[in-house]
Amino acid sequence: MTVNTPAEATLAAAVGPEALVLQGFEAGGHRGPFSDPDPQDFGLFALLRLVSSLLLIAAVDRFRWALRRAGIAAALTAGAGAARLGTAFMLCPEAATSPAHRAAIESDAPTDVTRAFTGRRTRGIVNRFMREHHKAAPRLLWAGHAHVRSRAISAAQLMEQFAAEMSAPRLT
Ligand SMILES: Cc1cc2nc3c(=O)[nH]c(=O)nc-3n(C[C@H](O)[C@H](O)[C@H](O)COP(=O)(O)O)c2cc1C
Structure with a gap:
């Protein structure tokens, strides 16, 4: 749950x-x-x-x-x-992420939470459309705080990378 x-x-x-x-x-x-x-x-x-x-x-x-x-x-x-991960997979070629969304994820743009689009709170990357239509319009660039860490590699490669990170954690 x-x-x-x-x-x-x-x-x-x-x-x-x-x-x-x-x-x-x-x-x-x-x-x-x-x-x-x-x-x-x-x-x-x-x-x-x-x-x-x-x-x-x-x-x-x-x-x-x-x-x-x-x-x-x-x-x-x-x-x-x-x-459990979400944003990290959105640059994988298997993901149906739009080109504009991919570019935003690769940038260091800030994210924010909105109720636009579905009425429920959602975190996405801030863009001009969001700023100008915050209360009434959809905001489609969903992503987490750390989206800039995402990489455009396959889901399999991403899982291999995570496994390697877990076996050799860096605490510094
Ligand atoms: C595009 C996208 C859509 C999501 N939709 C839902 C959802 O409908 N319900 C939910 O409980 N979590 C949803 N999540 C959140 C994920 O379950 C997960 O908690 C989150 O992705 C983890 O943070 P991260 O995005 O920084 O990896 C979504 C995440 C993303 C990136």
């Missing part, structure tokens, strides 16, 4: 899912909060620490936490059992 806050993790744990996916506020695209109005945002590592505490208190030791890339090794070191 995907959770965005410690409170959601507590609710989710009560129904016995096989895994909890922790979604930090830096995640690209839509997220899966239980309730949308006025959500409380948590960064990934704060969320991991807080939810870990809750799960330890509940003595649930068979959970796996799925997190995002931007340091898979760091996430695993912090207690995650696996990682």
